[in-house]
Amino acid sequence: MTEPLLEAEDLTVQYRTSNGLLTAVSDASFTIEEGQYFGLVGESGCGKSTIIKAILGGLDDNGRITSGKIKYRGEEIQDLSDEERNRELRWKEISWIPQGSMSSLDPLQRIDEQAIEIARTHTDLSKEEIRERIERMFDIVGLQKSRVSDYPHQFSGGMQQRALIALALFLKPAVIVADEPTTALDVIMQDQVFKYLDEIKEDHDTSMVLVTHDISVVFESCDKMAIMHAGQVAEVGSVVELFDNPRHPYSILLQEAFPDVRYPDRDLGIIEGNPPQNMGNVDYCTFVDRCPWAVDECRKNSPPLESTSSSTSTEPHLASCLRKEEELKVDRANERSLRGDVS
Ligand SMILES: Nc1ncnc2c1ncn2[C@@H]1O[C@H](COP(=O)(O)OP(=O)(O)OP(=O)(O)O)[C@@H](O)[C@H]1O
Ligand code: SF4
Ligand SMILES: [Mg+2]
Secondary structure (H helix, E strand, O other): OOOOOOOEEEEEEEEEOOOEEEEEOOOOEEEEOOOOOOEOOOOOOOOHHHHHHHHHHHOOOOEEEEEEEEEEEEEOOOOHHHHHHHHHEEEOOOEEEEEEHHOOOOOOOOHHHHHHHHHHHHOOOOHHHHHHHHHHHHOOOEEEEOOOOOOHHHHHHHHHHHHHHHHOOOOOOEEEEEEEEHHHHOOHHHHHHHOOOOOOOHHOOOOOEEEEEEEEHHHHOOOOOOEOOOEEEEEEEEEEHHOOOOOOHHHHHHHHHHOOOOOOOOOOOOOOOOOOOOOOOOOOOOOOOOOOOOHHHOOOOOOOOOOOOOOOOOOOEEEEEOOOOOOOOEEEHOOOOOEEEOO
16 A cells, blocks of 8 residues: 555643643544545634644744654654755755745745755746746746745735745745635635636646635645634545544534535524633543533543544544544524534
């Protein structure tokens, strides 16, 4: 069997804070295959950006991977130095569009100069080819071509992020990791970017990791997804499986909270309560206080992320819930609160 393209294995990340250690990501595991579009979803603060930063070596100074592995094409990359990571992975292999990416552009260099420097390090493209590519990317993200020679400070915040998206994509990298890119792009531009991705995917089998709190974007555009809650992976599997057959209560409720073409007149519910903070090695389910289907057992055990019966050999479907094999149904008569009964 071929190695997955990108793999997180039991990844735990902690931040040092004035209140002690905060475990932002706990034992997270998932794999992304070549050519796959992978969506990482969950509410604000659940650890999405932390996982991405850990994978890409961009954790804040007070953050640290305390256990687990990250593999790219089978090779462990969690211990690479910044220099090795920049030389071997950044831009051409894994390109990263960070959340709120304004600080990622070099303020002292014009955008086209930055493009030339990146391309010269990683490819043998001519200056004309580089310019042509970056101009085309400017067009795709909705910036005027004539502005490729501007300095970052000449752009607004949103435009800077678009310029960064252009830089992240112009070398046609193997994986694009985009953390909430849609905040910078309106719907038309998102469409153009996705069309461009489809185009480069045809030649390059490009993969994407799309981080968002909007599950409907993932349902529309990804092949596989992980749903995170309180720093843990609640459920992971193909988008079709998680849409049609969600096994973790959080996934069921999250899906209910978004509009569904099948029930256009339905009121949207909300997921009550907040996730617990600062959980390290806990011995209970972190969703227990929000879960309509919680039983006593859920307070005594931390459910591991395990295969569900709908896993196939090619696409595992895993969930971390003690009741993952039961048919848990939302009570539609009482939809606004999304409290449910077991059918
Ligand atoms: N540098 C830091 N120092 C201390 N705590 C941090 C730091 N960065 C993130 N955190 C904490 O780690 C947790 C996860 O944060 P993270 O940014 O990964 O969440 P997120 O899922 O990306 O949220 P959002 O959707 O709002 O971007 C949060 O509790 C956050 O407060
Ligand atoms: S383990 Fe229990 S509390 Fe946790 S999600 Fe499953 S049913 Fe709910
Ligand atoms: Mg984030």
